[in-house]
Amino acid sequence: MNNAMDRLIKKIKETNNPTVMGLDPRYDMIPESIREKYSKDVEGACKAILEFNKGLIDSVCDIIPAVKPQIAFYEMFGVEGIKVFNETCKYAREKEMIVIADIKRGDIGSTAAGYSNAYLGKTALGDEKISIYDVDFVTVNPYLGIDGVKPFIDDCKEYGKGIFVLVKTSNKSSGELQDLKLEDGRTIYEKVAELVSSWGDELVGEYGYSSVGAVVGATYPIQIKELREIMPKTFFLIPGYGAQRRKSRRYSIRIQRRYRRNSKCIKKLNGSI
């Protein structure tokens, strides 16, 4: 199945579950039973994070369709952290989960191509093309316009990958720019929504949704409704459902039980659901 959104939707149907597990590891929230196995330096912290991530993935891979590692929480540990990011993505894909790398990259054309090659496509090296991270989706920032998004779309077409473009983010100050009204009465996020919808036209899959999706915060439910009308063929990635308060208690408890059964150690999940 070469359309990434089709793959994601199929997986959601199979698990009957539309949630994605965030993998935003905080070393100080990882159970002591894992941390005590490793040294207290960057290398040890990264090993603890990887074990924790793998435990979470093992526990939920048959009931949750996708994971979303937030790369900042790996990048903050430098090279060792990036290794763990890569290992986590690989492990989740081995367990047949869909991987959405939350990288929110955005840059001018040639630079955006560099990012896109790293995560969705392949990096050219002489006559060879080398796969670097190989995830299913990445998140993309639209501030630079189509130049910064097109390289990702090209790789989506060539490699059967997908992107989620930031439209209305879940944070408190998202309105500072995104909610400003344009001279035609629309908000900036509505205009971005219109652009995202058009950028995805050529990538609509069998289920009727494009591999160019949108990030729309669950913290803004009224806007979600409006945006659905502007973007009828756009799949929404909706952060803010878990750690940012709108938690589903049912799933949270179910996952905690699973994890306890496997590792018998967890007290608190720090992957946001």
Added chain:
Amino acid sequence: MNNAMDRLIKKIKETNNPTVMGLDPRYDMIPESIREKYSKDVEGACKAILEFNKGLIDSVCDIIPAVKPQIAFYEMFGVEGIKVFNETCKYAREKEMIVIADIKRGDIGSTAAGYSNAYLGKTALGDEKISIYDVDFVTVNPYLGIDGVKPFIDDCKEYGKGIFVLVKTSNKSSGELQDLKLEDGRTIYEKVAELVSSWGDELVGEYGYSSVGAVVGATYPIQIKELREIMPKTFFLIPGYGAQRRKSRRYSIRIQRRYRRNSKCIKKLNGSI
């Protein structure tokens, strides 16, 4: 001198040169005399890039005040690339150049803090705080509003660092979003300029400029003039002066001569000036 913009301006005055050397390495444009020393895989490519970067830095460190490595061109080589990014930044700082990491990150608060800790501040690990990359400046994307920028500003204050926030980017499609008119008649980039100016209020240094700077493309000279009026205390990082056509032939030739003298091999510079 604990204000980053003061350090940059002092360096510009010392060298009597307001240019920054981009370090956006393209493996296929690195001289064969360097490439042939190493294997033709990712590891070898990264070693060639590092040698090339060091050669460039050696050649210009007394005539150019700052370097701007674009992280996408390192990230595209995965973990090995990130090592070279780090080594390049370290080497440039050893040679007393100012390092502007062109990362264009932007995310919600806690995530932005992760990025900021990695590049400007320190990553907490138990009771310890560890320095990961330690550059002077990073570039930041404003689409998420102040939440996504504040963690960087906090680290600027604590660690004497600086940021350049994207206002009007140099690429062709930058106007797709940035030039749209708001209901009050201003453009989006003018509104962003106003925000950036206010975000920088507390970080104005001895020379009268804030450590919160702005990215304004040289490809849009009329807008630069307008933006100077909106942001009188904001230092501008102006891409598009070199590789994106507005090249200064004088500096380009001077640097090529220097590099030839040192390495006797270069044919074409791929660091954009």
